[in-house]
Amino acid sequence: MARVLINIPKEVRKGEVIEIKVLISHPMESGQRRTDSGQVIPRKIINKFVCTWNGDEVLSVDLFPAIAANPFLSFFAVADASGTISMTWVDDDGATQTELASITVT
Amino acid sequence: MVPRRQVLVAAAGAVLLSPASATETQVAALIKELVGDATLRQGRVKLDIPLLVENGNAVPITVSVDGPDRVRSLHVFAERNPLPNVANFYFGPRAGPAKVSTRMRLATSQTVVAVAKLADGSCWMDRIELIVTLAACVE
Numbered sequence: 157m158a159r160v161l162i163n164i165p166k167e168v169r170k171g172e173v174i175e176i177k178v179l180i181s182h183p184m185e186s187g188q189r190r191t192d193s194g195q196v197i198p199r200k201i202i203n204k205f206v207c208t209w210n211g212d213e214v215l216s217v218d219l220f221p222a223i224a225a226n227p228f229l230s231f232f233a234v235a236d237a238s239g240t241i242s243m244t245w246v247d248d249d250g251a252t253q254t255e256l257a258s259i260t261v262t
Numbered sequence: 263m264v265p266r267r268q269v270l271v272a273a274a275g276a277v278l279l280s281p282a283s284a285t286e287t288q289v290a291a292l293i294k295e296l297v298g299d300a301t302l303r304q305g306r307v308k309l310d311i312p313l314l315v316e317n318g319n320a321v322p323i324t325v326s327v328d329g330p331d332r333v334r335s336l337h338v339f340a341e342r343n344p345l346p347n348v349a350n351f352y353f354g355p356r357a358g359p360a361k362v363s364t365r366m367r368l369a370t371s372q373t374v375v376a377v378a379k380l381a382d383g384s385c386w387m388d389r390i391e392l393i394v395t396l397a398a399c400v401e
Contacts, residue, residue, distance in 0.1 A: 173358040186367070188344045213354025215362070220347040222340055224320040224365040224398075231351075232358030 158182055160255050162243065167260045168235040176207065176214070179228040180245055180253070186221035202227055204246035209259075210239035235261045283369065284346035289339045292346055293377055296337060297385045306386035307336075307378045313390070318368035318398040325351075325376045325388075326361035332381035333360035342372035367398035 163177040180202065187199025205217040205227075214233045233241075238261045244254045293302065310324035327333045338348040351362050360378070368374075371393045378386045 186344070208354070209356040212356045213352075214356040215354060216352045217362075218347075218350040220349060221345055222343050222348040222367050224367050228363070228365050230363040232361055233356050234358045236356065 158245075158253060160243075160253070162255060162257055164241060164257045164259060166258075167262065170235055170237075170261050172235045173232050174235055175230060175232055176241070177228070177230045178205075178207075178243055178255075179226060181226050182245075182247075184219075184221065184223055184225045184227060188221065200248050202245045202247055204244075205229060206244045206246075207231070207233075208242045209233055210237060214241075235259070237261055283342045283344055284340065286341050286373075289341050289346045289375060292339060293337075293375070293387070296377060296379070300383055300385045302377070302385045302387055304387060307376050307388040309338075309374060309376045309388045309390045311374060311390055311392060313392050315368055315392055315394045317396050318370075318394045319396075320365040321368050321394075322363065323366050323374070324361065324363040325378075326359070327378045327380075327386070331384075333357075334379045334381050336360060336362060337377045337379075338366070339375045339377075340366070340368065340372060341375065343367070343369045348374070368392070368394045370394055370397050 159181045161179040165174055168174050182202050185197055185200040189197045201221055203219055207214040215231045241257045241259055242254060244252055246252050306328050308326050315321050325336055333353050336351040339346050340348050348366050353360055373389050373391045375389045
């Protein structure tokens with residue numbers, strides 16, 4: 157499993173806008189590069205990211221090879237209710253990684 | 263047996279027919295598909311990228327949309343990358359203000375385009391022409 161950095165506040169007030177920052181370690185091999193012997197290095201990227209808050213979608217992203225290695229994303233959500241923020245990354249090979257963060261809304 | 267000249271001509275053609283980069287027309291076609299019948303207007307969307315990029319391998323980019331209207335989606339395109347698409351962002355019911363940041367690759371100096379689709383059906387765009395000194399490696 158790839159290493160993930162997640163930055164989400166632990167406690168927020170209801171209605172507050174919070175920034176969610178995530179970074180996952182991944183080479184994002186674009187499929188455009190070649191080895192020294194001229195063979196194309198096959199594409200292998202994270203092509204999808206989905207973030208939900210208690211099951212409601214916050215943001216979903218289609219990523220393309222033009223996204224840099226170790227894809228970083230920052231976006232905003234409105235604090236509504238305490239619960240779990242779930243973040244899922246989907247790899248080209250079908251592998252998925254889901255990380256959960258709990259948040260308290262007062 | 264195939265004459266050598268024909269093989270050479272075919273090989274040259276294959277090289278010419280496989281462009282190494284996306285084109286303005288490709289990006290325009292993608293945007294057209296996205297926008298459909300709606301009119302695409304300049305404004306509301308703000309693309310924030312350094313105008314002079316030192317390292318094309320990881321270029322910080324921020325796209326934001328002004329105004330209180332709900333944004334359905336945001337799309338980023340690069341006109342001279344090997345592939346025109348960069349990222350699509352779809353905002354769900356829990357989303358806050360439509361402002362997203364990431365890091366992208368730029369293969370060469372080019373124009374980057376962002377298109378926003380709002381919930382009311384209107385489409386807005388912004389474009390930035392920038393210079394890349396060290397291109398994202400394709401070798």
